Amino acid sequence: MKRSLLLLVALGLTAGLSASVTGKFYDHLTPEQRRAAGIGQLTEEQRAALNALADLWAEAQAEPAIVAAREKAVAEVREQTKAEKGKNLGFASTPTAADIIRTRIAGPFRGWEKWTVFRLENGQTWAVDGGGVEPRFFGLRENPEIEIRPAAFGTWKLYLLPDGLWVRVKRVQ
Numbered sequence: 001m002k003r004s005l006l007l008l009v010a011l012g013l014t015a016g017l018s019a020s021v022t023g024k025f026y027d028h029l030t031p032e033q034r035r036a037a038g039i040g041q042l043t044e045e046q047r048a049a050l051n052a053l054a055d056l057w058a059e060a061q062a063e064p065a066i067v068a069a070r071e072k073a074v075a076e077v078r079e080q081t082k083a084e085k086g087k088n089l090g091f092a093s094t095p096t097a098a099d100i101i102r103t104r105i106a107g108p109f110r111g112w113e114k115w116t117v118f119r120l121e122n123g124q125t126w127a128v129d130g131g132g133v134e135p136r137f138f139g140l141r142e143n144p145e146i147e148i149r150p151a152a153f154g155t156w157k158l159y160l161l162p163d164g165l166w167v168r169v170k171r172v173q
Contacts, residue, residue: 103146
């Protein structure tokens with residue numbers, strides 16, 4: 001949203017530049033300026049021709065300013081986008097206590113493989129995410145304690161406590 005607002009301001013600024021330098025040139029001159037330039041006695045047609053020429057000149061002068069303002073706005077938007085993307089380089093920030101889910105697997109647990117679904121005591125359901133998962137099997141454990149933490153690129157990992165072993169998971173319910 002910030003990028004869109006910045007671009008709209010820049011485009012409004014450039015529109016304002018072009019509007020401020022155009023208009024009726026002759027009408028903006030004082031009588032002294034008209035006399036000094038020798039154009040105090042122009043006919044309506046000559047005034048219209050002079051105004052048209054002044055408008056063409058003003059547009060030619062404003063064009064570089066408009067282009068420069070647009071380029072500056074685009075560069076600022078790119079820099080802002082780059083800064084936002086680069087904050088964590090696609091990795092989750094250090095998880096806080098609020099980001100970590102600490103609970104237990106409901107019922108018996110023997111490990112995981114490609115299609116394992118974990119039903120947790122807190123009511124959530126998570127499943128192993130990814131086809132390249134190495135199966136891990138353990139002796140029967142009842143209600144083992146786990147933590148689910150944010151990981152890279154918006155993914156999550158389920159850690160089996162206190163072993164510290166983990167598997168990438170996604171929330172199903």
